[in-house]
Amino acid sequence: MPATAASQKNIKTILKQLENEGYNGISVDCVIFGFDEDELKVLLIKSDLKNFEDRWSLLGDLIDSNETLDGAAYRVLKERTGLEDVYLEQVKSFGEISRHPAARVITVAYCSLVNVQHYQLKKLDNELHWHNVRHIKEMAFDHKQILDACYLWLQKRIQEHPLGFSLLPKKFSLRELQNLYEAILGVRLDRRNFRKKFFSMALLEDTGEYEADVPHRPGKLYKFNYEKYQQKERKKWFGIDF
Amino acid sequence: MPATAASQKNIKTILKQLENEGYNGISVDCVIFGFDEDELKVLLIKSDLKNFEDRWSLLGDLIDSNETLDGAAYRVLKERTGLEDVYLEQVKSFGEISRHPAARVITVAYCSLVNVQHYQLKKLDNELHWHNVRHIKEMAFDHKQILDACYLWLQKRIQEHPLGFSLLPKKFSLRELQNLYEAILGVRLDRRNFRKKFFSMALLEDTGEYEADVPHRPGKLYKFNYEKYQQKERKKWFGIDF
DNA sequence: TTATAATTGTGTAAAATTTACACATTGCAT
DNA sequence: ATGCAATGTGTAAATTTTACACAATTATAA
Numbered sequence: 001m002p003a004t005a006a007s008q009k010n011i012k013t014i015l016k017q018l019e020n021e022g023y024n025g026i027s028v029d030c031v032i033f034g035f036d037e038d039e040l041k042v043l044l045i046k047s048d049l050k051n052f053e054d055r056w057s058l059l060g061d062l063i064d065s066n067e068t069l070d071g072a073a074y075r076v077l078k079e080r081t082g083l084e085d086v087y088l089e090q091v092k093s094f095g096e097i098s099r100h101p102a103a104r105v106i107t108v109a110y111c112s113l114v115n116v117q118h119y120q121l122k123k124l125d126n127e128l129h130w131h132n133v134r135h136i137k138e139m140a141f142d143h144k145q146i147l148d149a150c151y152l153w154l155q156k157r158i159q160e161h162p163l164g165f166s167l168l169p170k171k172f173s174l175r176e177l178q179n180l181y182e183a184i185l186g187v188r189l190d191r192r193n194f195r196k197k198f199f200s201m202a203l204l205e206d207t208g209e210y211e212a213d214v215p216h217r218p219g220k221l222y223k224f225n226y227e228k229y230q231q232k233e234r235k236k237w238f239g240i241d242f
Numbered sequence: 243m244p245a246t247a248a249s250q251k252n253i254k255t256i257l258k259q260l261e262n263e264g265y266n267g268i269s270v271d272c273v274i275f276g277f278d279e280d281e282l283k284v285l286l287i288k289s290d291l292k293n294f295e296d297r298w299s300l301l302g303d304l305i306d307s308n309e310t311l312d313g314a315a316y317r318v319l320k321e322r323t324g325l326e327d328v329y330l331e332q333v334k335s336f337g338e339i340s341r342h343p344a345a346r347v348i349t350v351a352y353c354s355l356v357n358v359q360h361y362q363l364k365k366l367d368n369e370l371h372w373h374n375v376r377h378i379k380e381m382a383f384d385h386k387q388i389l390d391a392c393y394l395w396l397q398k399r400i401q402e403h404p405l406g407f408s409l410l411p412k413k414f415s416l417r418e419l420q421n422l423y424e425a426i427l428g429v430r431l432d433r434r435n436f437r438k439k440f441f442s443m444a445l446l447e448d449t450g451e452y453e454a455d456v457p458h459r460p461g462k463l464y465k466f467n468y469e470k471y472q473q474k475e476r477k478k479w480f481g482i483d484f
Numbered sequence: 485t486t487a488t489a490a491t492t493g494t495g496t497a498a499a500a501t502t503t504a505c506a507c508a509t510t511g512c513a514t
Numbered sequence: 515a516t517g518c519a520a521t522g523t524g525t526a527a528a529t530t531t532t533a534c535a536c537a538a539t540t541a542t543a544a
Contacts (some may be wrong), residue, residue: 024307026348028267064265065346069337092333093350095311104307106268106350108335159482164538175492187480192494193532197482216490229484238429240401240439242471417521434523435503459510459518 001224021144025105028072029060029063031091031141031150032081034130035167036114038179040128041116042147043081046141050141051101056131058147072108086107087113087166092146099142111150111157112167132184158184162203165224171207174198203229267347270314271385273322273392275298276358276372276410282422283358283372284389285323286381293343296381298373300389302349303367315352322370329355329408333395336387341384353392353399355408378429400426404445407466411447416440417463445471 032043044056059080063072073088088110095106113207116130138144158164164180165172178194198204204222211218274285286298301322305314315330330352337348358372375393380386400406406422407414420436440446446464453460 001483024266024268024305026268054363063266063337063348066339068339069335069348091335092344093304093311094331094351097308098308104309106305108337108348114327159480159484161484173492181482190533191492192534195493196495196532201484214491215541217492217541219492236429238401238431241421241477242401242443321515415521430502433521434505437522438524439502454518457512458518459512459522 010145017029020089025100025103026063027060027105028063028069028076028090028109029046029107029108030073030076030080030088030110030112031056031058031144031147032077032112033150033167034114034119034131035180035183036116036130038183041113041134042133043119044129044131044136045080045125046127046142049101051105055138055140056129056136056143057140058109058143062105063108069108073108073112077112080125081114084118087163089157091150094142094146097140097202107146109146109150111154113163115167115169117169132209155185158175160225162229163224169207171221171223173211173221177222203232243422257293261391267342267345268305268316269302269347270305270311270352271349272315272318272322272352272354273300273301273389273390274354274356274374275317275392275396276356276361277422278358278372278424280425282375282425282482284378285356285377285429286373287388288369289369289382291343291382293417297380297382298371298385299382300351300385300403301313303352304347311350313453315350315354319354322367323356323361325356325361329405331399333392336383336384336388336482342455349388351392353396355405356394357374357411359411403469404468405465413465415453415463416446417461444476 002179034041034043043059045059047053047055047057059076061072061076061079063069063121067075069090070088073090074084077086077088078084079209090110091111093106093108097104098106099105110219133232135146136144139147154163158181164184168176174195176190180191180195182189203225205225207221207223209221211221254371276283277389285301287301289295289297289299301318303314303318303321305311309317309467312330314334316326319330320326320327323392331354333350333353335350339346341347341349366444375389378386378389381389400423406419406426410418410425419440420431420433423436424431445467447467449463449465451463453463
């Protein structure tokens with residue numbers, strides 16, 4: 001809580017007043033997903049609050065008055081991981097009254113997808129760790145709830161939009177791609193049908209290169225053709241089903 | 243802007259400080275959809291700001307420090323329309339820095355679906371009007387952008403979840419239902435296939451009643467069976483396509 | 485060098501779903 | 515009673531999804 005020329009009491013009164021007028025703390029929290037060892041991981045930090053010692057929390061910060069929501073999320077991402085130009089999308093806002101023990105803080109949750117390889121090169125911080133998403137039991141604040149929401153969002157989103165490639169190297173094998181989908185969706189997929197599906201979309205480009213250092217026949221490496229995806233005429237939707 | 247015991251200057255300083263610390267104005271804005279005369283409508287109010295004279299705006303308000311986001315949206319909805327127990331869901335937050343001329347205000351957009359008939363009975367306010375969604379050109383603040391986002395959200399959502407019934411009377415004909423989908427999606431649908439689809443979902447219950455006051459053969463009236471929908475086992479998803 | 489193990493790469497037939505399409509029926513209005 | 519305007523219904527073709535097996539390639543071990 002801030003203190004300026006005015007006395008603490010005054011501040012408190014004003015703060016109360018401001019809160020009544022709609023002034024509350026606003027933060028962003030980033031759910032940063034990575035894919036490593038065929039598992040979906042999420043980047044967490046040890047909570048800095050006493051209330052939540054030994055608990056892990058998402059990477060977040062209060063929003064500055066001169067930055068947009070997206071801007072704040074990018075900033076957090078860059079400050080904490082050194083990464084830029086990563087996939088980032090707003091998912092949902094959370095505003096339970098006592099979700100933060102120190103004050104009323106409303107948070108806007110973002111989902112981010114990063115290539116774990118890139119990350120490793122940039123920054124080292126031993127308070128930051130990748131966690132297997134499926135092993136996380138409890139977290140600080142309402143962060144488990146936020147994580148769950150973002151994970152569900154991702155599961156749905158990845159089937160309708162080409163996000164997944166942000167989690168892979170530029171050049172990847174179809175096996176890697178399938179492992180990614182299987183890890184995120186938590187299902188096993190038929191290899192032949194999976195390949196057929198992606199080839200029929202005609203958005204994968206054959207690089208002519210092959211996997212290296214694998215103890216078996218190497219697979220072809222592909223890259224995703226974003227230009228082609230952009231130009232592709234969006235299918236007119238109609239698929240009522242629930 | 244509020245004023246208490248402290249001088250205006252102090253307030254301003256403190257406010258600035260607070261903003262730097264993440265204290266901003268937060269509001270909710272409700273995009274209230276209705277369905278009438280086979281058209282999708284949205285409920286708007288004349289803007290109360292001089293900057294936006296003659297412009298229409300969404301129904302919204304600052305969030306009180308002791309209410310949740312959902313709570314604030316429900317409150318706005320009730321205060322402005324007298325309606326309770328309506329469909330309401332959070333869609334997205336908007337935080338461009340100068341989106342509000344008076345101050346930095348971040349807003350959480352909600353989508354609400356109401357039965358226009360119910361509404362008419364409750365409240366009369368001639369600053370409030372239903373507008374055909376497709377005729378709205380410009381609005382106050384960034385509200386057109388918010389409306390567009392909510393409309394797109396609705397188009398997608400209505401195909402995957404049974405929201406649409408909130409826009410209809412409890413008992414409705416299949417023609418009404420189809421008109422609703424056609425109006426929202428902006429497409430024409432095959433009548434036989436539409437019926438087949440809904441019957442195959444087995445969630446419509448025949449009431450045994452028929453339309454009245456129609457200048458032609460009356461259609462059967464159905465109601466949506468929410469219990470059955472809840473119990474229905476969610477289909478395992480897998481439909482990669484983009 | 486040869487055999488083995490592991491994984492890539494490929495096609496087809498059956499099933500399920502989606503699409504296109506036409507006519508008899510019903511009730512109201514004249 | 516007749517005409518009008520919409521409801522209600524089925525089937526065949528096309529498309530999409532699913533299930534499933536074997537030959538080719540490379541690294542490794544014998």
